[in-house]
Amino acid sequence: MDHKPTLPLKPKSTLQTWKRICTIMILLLIYLWTFSDIQIKWEKIFSEQTIANFNRIIPKFFQPAVEETSTILEKMLETIFIAYTGSLAAAIIAVPIAFLCATNIVRNKFLNQIGMWILGAVRAFPEIVLAIIFVAAVGPNPFAGVLAIAIGSTGMLGKLYAEVIESIDMHVIEALEASGANKLQLLFYGIIPQVLPEFLSYAIYRFEIDVRASSVLGVVGAGGIGTLITFAYMNRNWEEVGMILLVIIISVTIIDQISSIIRKRLV
């Protein structure tokens, strides 16, 4: 009896391999289509014009229009206000929808699905599209920006909130139920203390994103620093673009730092 030491065969899974081959083929086709179809005027990009542009524009960024600081700061503050109001509204609107989506709270597959659909549909709209719609609805003012941010953030916050709610410890709820707590007491003593820190942390994180997002919204007239960007760009006023960029970088960095400190303390 001779025992040949043989390695066990690798488990075969033809389905997996086929899936992979199909995916890679599809990817290759997509790339083929992209690179054969895309229209880029290379001769226009690598021309004297571009070099001239570089020499003209780049130096201007390093001499930003400092005299515009007060106007820019004012608009930046408006941007932050838009982001704040919008994300606070979203942080509140998202809560009921998140409860609707959470499978351990609402034990009804149909209602859960409806909640998921609402959130998915909201997330599919880019913020700028929402801003366009609301500018048309309420006129070109910061309010349109606030609405766009509020609706846009609800999608993401609702999804994250729902995940948080689904991960809570249900024993606490059971214990409260057993000792005769009613629904409202369950909510306030069983669920909210468990989810609140993470809810707040996500809301603050979303505020960070919203500051960036609302600096863009002004391009379609929804208030904030984007309005200045459009004007500066249309007038080819690169010094001002440079200054706006500087203000955005500094304020976003400060907000990110503050929010990361708060979030660390919360969780």
Place this chain on the structure above:
Amino acid sequence: MNKPSPSVPKGIYPTKTKIIVSLSFILVIGFYLISSILTESFIFHFFAKIPNIFTLIGDFFPPDWSYINQVWPKLMETIQMAIVATTVAVIISIPFSLLTANTVTTNTYVYQLMRFILNILRTIPDIILAVVFVGLFGIGAFSGIVALIIFSVGILVKLMSEIIETIDMNPTEAIRATGGNGIQTISFAIVPQVLPQFISFSLYVFEINIRASLVLGLVGAGGIGQLLNKEINFLNYPAVSTIIIIVFIVVVIIDYISSKLREGLI
């Protein structure tokens, strides 16, 4: 005999916590009041504007379906821009993410410098990148692609370097101990650990790029945003609503495809 005890039981939470919570609550509400008044977005503004919303719905509907033929080529351009930008960004961000991971880059100065540059890069809104590159390269898809590349490199490097920092270094050691060379170490110890996340992040960035390329068109950096900008300026709302509906459908389809691809590749 049995007198009720005079001492009222204290709350579960200590007084300090209560004070902090109420102070931060007041702060949050106060800041909300200031900002909502300054941005003219107090709740009653919303109710005042409800009639406008109904007239708007009248303007936007019905969508102008004959407009689809004009949307199609620009839509394809948007998707192509996102594909090219994501591909290039992924290739660029691999070496950079190795440089910003403190498990691979042990030199503190290089690591801190890379972190600093990336943090600055990520604060720049995509629209400013687009404005600058349209100024440099002229109107067209190329400016948009460059802007998207820089925008997504910022996100990708952050996500990827975090993943590289959390990998298990023991397999690396084991392969080195059994005589594997540098390339073998990377391809058998590091790549299998990070590849699923890399693919997942690349697809995520692709989804972001589709949305972002919509914005870029507004300043002339190619794609469907250019069309959108034109129709808004002409107040051609039926066409705008056609574009919006198509964008919505495309985003949903692409999100679905990319989630399927994620399952297929991982």
